[in-house]
Amino acid sequence: MQSGLIVEEVYTAYDKADVLEGVSLTAKPGQITCLLGSNGSGKSTLIRSILGLTPPHSGRITFDGVDLTRLPTHKVVAAGIACIPEGRKVFPKLTVEENLRVGAYQEPSDQVVLERFEEVYEIFPRLRERRTQLAGTMSGGEQAMLSIGRGLMRHPDILLIDEPSLGLSPLLVQENFKVIRNIYERGITVFLVEQNVHQTLAIAHYGYVLSKGRVVAEGTAEQLQGNEEVSQAYFG
Numbered sequence: 001m002q003s004g005l006i007v008e009e010v011y012t013a014y015d016k017a018d019v020l021e022g023v024s025l026t027a028k029p030g031q032i033t034c035l036l037g038s039n040g041s042g043k044s045t046l047i048r049s050i051l052g053l054t055p056p057h058s059g060r061i062t063f064d065g066v067d068l069t070r071l072p073t074h075k076v077v078a079a080g081i082a083c084i085p086e087g088r089k090v091f092p093k094l095t096v097e098e099n100l101r102v103g104a105y106q107e108p109s110d111q112v113v114l115e116r117f118e119e120v121y122e123i124f125p126r127l128r129e130r131r132t133q134l135a136g137t138m139s140g141g142e143q144a145m146l147s148i149g150r151g152l153m154r155h156p157d158i159l160l161i162d163e164p165s166l167g168l169s170p171l172l173v174q175e176n177f178k179v180i181r182n183i184y185e186r187g188i189t190v191f192l193v194e195q196n197v198h199q200t201l202a203i204a205h206y207g208y209v210l211s212k213g214r215v216v217a218e219g220t221a222e223q224l225q226g227n228e229e230v231s232q233a234y235f236g
């Protein structure tokens with residue numbers, strides 16, 4: 001059995017036209033794997049395909065040997081997968097702690113939930129300070145932390161993160177990437193979708209480049225830095 005997240009020849013469409021045209025990639029356990037691609041290349045569609053929100057009409061997706069391809073989203077999540085969606089959607093009318101609790105709604109043990117709070121507060125001391133504050137009244141950077149914290153409350157084996165740096169100031173982008181590195185150091189496999197090439201390759205082990213629904217390049221982070229295909233996919 002091959003472990004990790006394996007996407008094989010995936011084709012996904014919203015209506016008639018395919019948005020993903022035969023995407024294959026692997027996110028190996030214990031690594032940060034990134035998927036780079038410009039706006040509209042199909043990155044979020046791949047995440048939706050993995051989560052079962054927009055299932056592929058052809059191809060296969062497995063995680064640690066479990067076939068996810070036809071599973072409903074709650075079963076994909078139960079297989080150990082958490083996602084931080086694009087735009088970071090937090091529940092604005094809930095407090096920080098209530099938002100985090102939503103992330104662990106499938107966890108029956110109060111003791112375990114308390115331990116998870118502690119873990120998240122260790123990574124984000126700011127969230128501990130703000131735990132009774134309404135999420136909607138926090139800054140964009142704090143909401144970004146909260147959305148990552150909520151994903152961690154599930155204790156996932158793999159975290160899918162969709163464009164975490166979108167719309168953040170350069171300083172917060174830097175902080176965000178440090179946090180992602182920290183999550184990986186805690187033993188969680190990371191699949192990071194980004195447009196921000198250089199900062200992403202600085203923390204990733206391996207990467208893929210998506211252009212118009214196809215993988216046009218792949219390699220180690222070192223190999224992708226300065227790769228012609230990478231710049232073509234963005235500017236060509």
Ligand SMILES: Nc1ncnc2c1ncn2[C@@H]1O[C@H](COP(=O)(O)OP(=O)(O)O)[C@@H](O)[C@H]1O
Nearest residue numbers: 014015019037038039040041042043044045046
């Ligand atoms: N819900 C949808 N219905 C129809 N088309 C969509 C939908 N979401 C995305 N698309 C189209 O799919 C393509 C890829 O979009 P997306 O996966 O969001 O790209 P990315 O995340 O790389 O910016 C785009 O052409 C977009 O217009």
Ligand SMILES: [Mg+2]
Nearest residue numbers: 043044086163
């Ligand atoms: Mg997207």
